[in-house]
Amino acid sequence: MPTPPSPVSRRTFVRTSAALAAAAVGAPSIVRAQRPLMLRFRTIPDPDGWHPALRLKGDWLVVELSDGVLSGYGEASHSNDDERCKQAVTELFARHYADFTPSIENLARKEREIASIDADLVTATAFSALNQAFYDLLARREQVPVWRLFRDKAPFAGVKLYTTINRTLQTRSAEEYSTIVGEVRAQGFSIFKCAPFEAVNSPDNAVAKSAPGLATLNRLREEFPDLGIRVDFHERYARPEDFFAILPELERVRLDWIEEPFAMGAAYAELKRRTRLRVSAGEIFWGDSRFAEIRRNKWADVIMPDVKHVGGFGPLLGVMKASAGAIEVSPHNPAGPISTAASLHAAAVYPDLVRTLEYTFDRKRTRQATGERVEGGVLLLNDKPGWGVEPPGASVIA
Numbered sequence: 001m002p003t004p005p006s007p008v009s010r011r012t013f014v015r016t017s018a019a020l021a022a023a024a025v026g027a028p029s030i031v032r033a034q035r036p037l038m039l040r041f042r043t044i045p046d047p048d049g050w051h052p053a054l055r056l057k058g059d060w061l062v063v064e065l066s067d068g069v070l071s072g073y074g075e076a077s078h079s080n081d082d083e084r085c086k087q088a089v090t091e092l093f094a095r096h097y098a099d100f101t102p103s104i105e106n107l108a109r110k111e112r113e114i115a116s117i118d119a120d121l122v123t124a125t126a127f128s129a130l131n132q133a134f135y136d137l138l139a140r141r142e143q144v145p146v147w148r149l150f151r152d153k154a155p156f157a158g159v160k161l162y163t164t165i166n167r168t169l170q171t172r173s174a175e176e177y178s179t180i181v182g183e184v185r186a187q188g189f190s191i192f193k194c195a196p197f198e199a200v201n202s203p204d205n206a207v208a209k210s211a212p213g214l215a216t217l218n219r220l221r222e223e224f225p226d227l228g229i230r231v232d233f234h235e236r237y238a239r240p241e242d243f244f245a246i247l248p249e250l251e252r253v254r255l256d257w258i259e260e261p262f263a264m265g266a267a268y269a270e271l272k273r274r275t276r277l278r279v280s281a282g283e284i285f286w287g288d289s290r291f292a293e294i295r296r297n298k299w300a301d302v303i304m305p306d307v308k309h310v311g312g313f314g315p316l317l318g319v320m321k322a323s324a325g326a327i328e329v330s331p332h333n334p335a336g337p338i339s340t341a342a343s344l345h346a347a348a349v350y351p352d353l354v355r356t357l358e359y360t361f362d363r364k365r366t367r368q369a370t371g372e373r374v375e376g377g378v379l380l381l382n383d384k385p386g387w388g389v390e391p392p393g394a395s396v397i398a
Contacts, residue, residue, distance in 0.1 A: 037100075037137075039093050040064040041086050042391050044336060047366045048168045058082060060336035062391045063089055063129040065137050072102075072137025073391055075308055075339035076129035079122045088126035097130065102138040104149060107131070111314045115287055124286040124309045131312020132342050140386040146313070147348035147381070155351040158380040159344055161359040162191035162230060162256075164334045168361045172198070174219060181224055184361060188376040191228035191256055191356065194220075197236055206242040214246065217253045228256035230280075235260050240267040247275050257302065259283075264290065268299035278302060283332035284309045288319045295326045304332035304358075307342045316342075320350040329353040334360050337370040341387035344379050366392070 044060040061076040079085040096114070100106065114127055139146040147154070165180050177194070184192045197213035200206050220229060231250070237243040243261040250258060257278040261271070264281055271279060280302035282291055287310065291303050305319045316331065323329050331343040331354070340359060347354040357379060370389040373380040382388045 035068045037097075038066045038068070039090065040066065041089070043082070044392060046167060046336075046360075047364050048361070060338075061085065061129075062336070062338055063133050064391075065130075065133040067137070070137060070140045072133040072135070072140060072386065073338050074129035074132030074134075074136065074312070075336055075342070076125050077308060077335040077339065079125035079309075081122055085122050085126050085129075088123055089129060092123075092126050093130060097134075100134070102134040102141075104138075107134055107138070107314055111311065111318070114311065115315070119286045121284060121309065124284075124311065128308050128310065128312040128315075131314055132307060132338065135313045135342075136386040143385050145381075145383055145388055146342070146345040146386060150317075150349045154381055154383075155348055156381065158375075158378040159347050159354060159357050160191075161189065161374065161377050161379050162193055162228070162356045163187075163189045163359050163361040163377075164193045164232075165361045166193070166195050166232070166334065168363050169194075172196070174216070177216060177220060178223060180361070180363070181220060181227070183363060185224065185227060187374075189361075190226075190377055191230060192361070193230040193232055193259070193358070195232045195234060197231075197233055200233075200236040203238040203242070206237055206239065207245045210242075210246050214249050214253075217250070217255070221253045229253065230257045230259060231255055232259040233261040235263050237262045240270065244271070244274055247277075251275060251277060259304075264294070264299070266297075268294075269297060272299065280304055280330065287311055287315060288322055291319050292322065295323060300327070302328045302330050304330055306332040306339075307346065308333075308335060308339050313342050313346065316346050317349055320346060320353055323353060324350065328355060330356055331358065333358045336360075336391075337367050337372045337389045338387060338391065340372065340379070341389045344381060345387065348381055 042062040042064060044062060046059050058078055061082050063074045063076050065072045076085050076089060096110065119127060135146050139149055163184055165184065168180050169176055181192060196216040197210060199209040199212050217229065240262050255277055257280045259280045278301040281300045282294060282303045283306050285291060291305060294300050294303055303323065305316050307313055307316045310316050310319060320329050331346060333339050333343045343357050347357060359379065369392050372389050
């Protein structure tokens with residue numbers, strides 16, 4: 001595997017950015033620091049809503065940092081407490097970023113400082129959103145896409161997506177599954193992810209309660225033999241041996257991967273011994289330490305750092321750099337266009353690590369209004385400044 005790229009030197013970056021700006025017809029000069037940053041929040045309703053059975057649920061919460069001319073955006077969705085998350089963002093911004101000037105060096109320094117904090121999910125999500133927003137603002141000021149802060153040329157036109165249908169489903173009926181997956185195929189996706197094991201809601205009779213989920217998977221495999229199926233179990237199996245009991249059924253369905261059947265730990269070594277199916281894990285870990293544990297023990301085939309919870313864009317790159325040559329990385333992202341774009345830019349920095357990105361199924365195709373472009377199941381990379389997308393119209397909350 002090629003050596004992952006290092007950030008371009010500041011001198012080279014500024015020189016090439018200025019040349020690009022000057023070459024563009026009618027392009028303004030590079031925008032430097034403006035007045036003190038203002039913090040705002042945008043709450044964007046998830047267009048498909050969400051089902052109560054989901055572990056992480058809620059609308060899309062976007063953090064905006066504005067200098068009066070330009071704004072940078074970060075996503076803070078799915079902390080499980082949006083109000084407390086907004087409060088945490090406000091407090092952390094005042095404590096850590098009151099006089100902060102975004103630059104590659106300053107962001108890296110701040111990331112090292114924050115890495116030692118033992119952050120709960122809300123605090124991790126708040127830090128992550130601020131970090132994303134600063135990278136977006138920095139790149140917008142320099143008039144380059146975020147990935148150009150780290151490499152000179154785009155490594156690909158786009159990244160293959162697998163689409164998550166969890167939030168699109170409302171009734172969880174066989175008919176609805178069939179309809180939604182049919183639409184998934186019609187939009188050009190070749191892999192989808194579902195979570196049909198909501199009946200497993202306690203350790204009691206977990207194997208028996210698995211029957212409806214197994215029946216759903218068998219129907220989908222029979223009806224859609226050409227599609228890859230990934231299943232998120234949301235750690236529903238408190239006793240790993242109960243999950244081991246249904247592994248033969250899952251293998252018969254030929255799943256593309258199984259995701260987090262039980263809490264991450266030593267039992268994953270036994271899971272890997274018992275199945276040939278790929279195992280993925282790690283969607284809400286903060287920093288790299290838990291991912292390092294997975295890599296060291298070979299507990300999974302794929303790790304899934306989430307830019308909304310791992311610490312932000314810089315820490316996501318840190319996990320990816322540490323994983324080079326060791327394990328596949330597929331950023332977790334059942335959320336909105338901002339975190340999706342940030343995950344795409346991370347893949348552009350480390351293209352050899354990422355085969356697929358997660359994407360919430362856009363049944364109503366509302367996300368095109370943000371500037372996001374998906375064609376044939378591929379999320380396209382663009383050259384627009386920052387993340388290259390804008391939040392859709394939404395209420396701004398002070």
